Amino acid sequence: MRKKYPFDVIEPKWQRYWLEHKTFAAREEPGKPKLYVLDMFPYPSGAGLHVGHPEGYTATDIYCRFKRMNGYAVLHPMGWDAFGLPAEQYAIDTGTHPAETTRKNIATFRRQIQMLGFSYDWDREVDTTDPSYYRWTQWIFLQLFKAGLAYQAEVPVWWCDGCKAVLANEEVNADGTCDRKGHKDVYRRPLRQWLLRITAYAERLLKDLDLVNWPESIKEQQRNWIGRSEGAEVDFRAENGEVIRVFTTRPDTLFGATYMVLAPEHPLVDRLTTAAQRAAVEAYRAAAAKKSELERTQLEKEKTGVFIGAYATNPVNNERIPIWVADYVMMGYGTGAIMAVPAHDTRDLEFARKFNLPVRVVVQPIDNSDPVGFTGDGISVNSGLITGLPTPEAKKKITAWLEEKGLGKATVNYKLRDWLFSRQRYWGEPIPIVHCVQCGPVPVPEDQLPLRLPDLADYTPTGTAEPPLAKATDWVRTSCPKCGGPGQRETNTMPQWAGSCWYYLRYLDPHNDRAFVDPAKERYWMPVDLYVGGAEHAVLHLLYSRFWHKVLYDLGHVSTPEPFLRLVNQGMILGEDNQKMSKSRGNVINPDDVVREYGADAFRMYEMFMGPLEATKPWSTQGLEGVYRFLGRLWRLYCDEDGTLVVDDSPPTPQLLRVLHQTIQKVTEDTESLNFNTAIAQMMIFVNEVTTQPARPRAVLEPFVLLLAPYAPHLAEELWEKLGHTGSLAYERWPQADPQWLRADTVEIVVQVNGRVRDKLTVPADLSATELEQRALASPRVQEFLRGCRVQKKIVVPGKLVNLVATREG
């Protein structure tokens, strides 16, 4: 197909120009307002760039180019989140060193990203696998360790037989399969692990969500993940004297507790079970331990459990209630034990019905509906000292009473767990710790960082819990930095999240070898003003980053409590068949093909024209062609077939000036608010309008090039040059809309009778309300509809409409 304009010449030309002139190098400029615009950096996979990547990148690029032209000092960097399993798996399969695979993939990604003409400052590129980068990832880990926020523990962790590796909780799917490869044999086994004490920051991670401008859905997901709930811990005494502590959010229902439940793993089960029940309880616990999470949560809707033979005393009424063991109570939450109030808890009610346990109503709903199974707020009944109180007051009073008697206290619980931070993999940052028999875990001295990954000949997992690094025996064997005695290096590595937790800070000062970032630079650029990326990172990446950032903040290394001020999630791009793009469906669109055939500007512009940035939307090659045709039409507005400029110096008509200034106004507003699709629609209106006119006045066409520049930067640069300018337009002043041309002299007024449009009047824009009313009533069309009616009410909105409310007479 013949090209509609020479994008294949223009685009490489300007890309070369920008790189050679370092047009987009970011500088701290005290006189200018700063703007830090960040893309979630990609994992450079072997498959190359996907059309989803450039969606967010184009959005941020447009915004950055727009803001530069509006006088901002803009920081807009790109880099690589390059540790991770695929390169390691490839090494296992082929023997190629992951570093080499990574280098190659990065080269492909860089080429593809550069061919789209994004205005990144390439001198700030970071690569998480580069020792000069991970040196500081390790350094931050040591700060966490020294602050007591990194510790080792023997924890039951998810082990995937297929990957021969430990998985993090979040890497295990709800159906019990492995998130990476879909392996089925995933189960828990206890292993020594590194954990980060993110729970110490639960409250601040929750509260500080109020400081950021993020989509409500993301904030809500983080809140749910942190899972704060207020309640009370209450001590029940078993008959043998053991104290069973429970957590409840409804201390007001204590009088309705008719039994207790311990989690199967609860340590008191052993000590409380009576001889008669021991066999049944042991059998139940053994069965529960074997159950996968899948069985325990998904399939097992029917409650199970066993009475352990023991009783406890309800502290509020001294009632004797039986103790059961059941797997609907989890050891990992609260205290692993509950008081069961079947009348006001759905799960307890199910259990009680199945095992014929008593149900006692202690909360009366306000609307007098059935109290059994009622879990909302109401009025306490049959509840001693709190009888008659509404739920919130009842909670307060009973909690105070418990505290006074030493039987319990108000408590806050979180669902959030500590972050399992070690991986039994090769291709990750080595954890800079030496294990010494004398001194325990000892940090590698900071001046010895980076602790480099040793080369291995064989990357395959050991198959045991020993990580592959254990094979590098010379590397593992070392001396203790503290006492000089024999030591062993930690062989676990960090998870992929580690490098991405702080990369936005390294961009500020990527070549600094004395600190992870220079404090002055940090203060100048932070926080990130706009962060764009996929919603799949809603919880983990963003929560982990926020956690590290807060630790660095507390240690005085960064100046803001939150890293990312504003967050926008770009939507997914589906295939033309409205399905998720995938190789197996054969609906994958390759950016290389698109750029070869239509050019980068058309690709960028189409992705922005598809719809709102946040929306999920299907790819359409015809839609792409429509945008490509538009760019061709735009080109022909300026040049004839030989590429000779046809712009003239004729005085522009008022009509053209009006559409120009409307376009300036609309494009300015919509670019600022990231509504790129409507900004492009307005540019199309402009081009359509100019096309209908014979003249090509420079006074109108030249400012339009600047409006186009953030969207189709190569085309705009080329036209700018043809118009006689030298150098790049990247820092030209953004056009200002002249209000004179936005004001309309006359407006069209809608005249309604009973809410239906019956006539339209063209009147002077500043016509008064009374005058407007007169003219509306004088309209023959309107009079026709008013015949035989009496006007009851007149609504006059100057500049907009007149509505006459009339009723039929007689």
Place this chain on the structure above:
RNA sequence: GCCGUCGUGGCGGAAUUGGCAGACGCGCUGGACUCAAAAUCCAGUGGUGCUCAAACACCGUGUGGGUUCGACUCCCUCCGACGGCACCA
């Protein structure tokens, strides 16, 4: 089950504070140019009725109701889609 987001032509989508629903693009139809086609340009394009057309009327933003002079927009009910969480006491 719970939380969140969202339902607008044949399709992607627009609509400022409650004020002409369907901007812009795709597709489709007709026309110009052409030997012909492609490309390009011009015109039309929510549905229904009125024997065609014009004019006009009525219907129309997932469903049913409500508030209002007026509802895509605000409130309630239900239905559907997508995303997240999931026995969290």
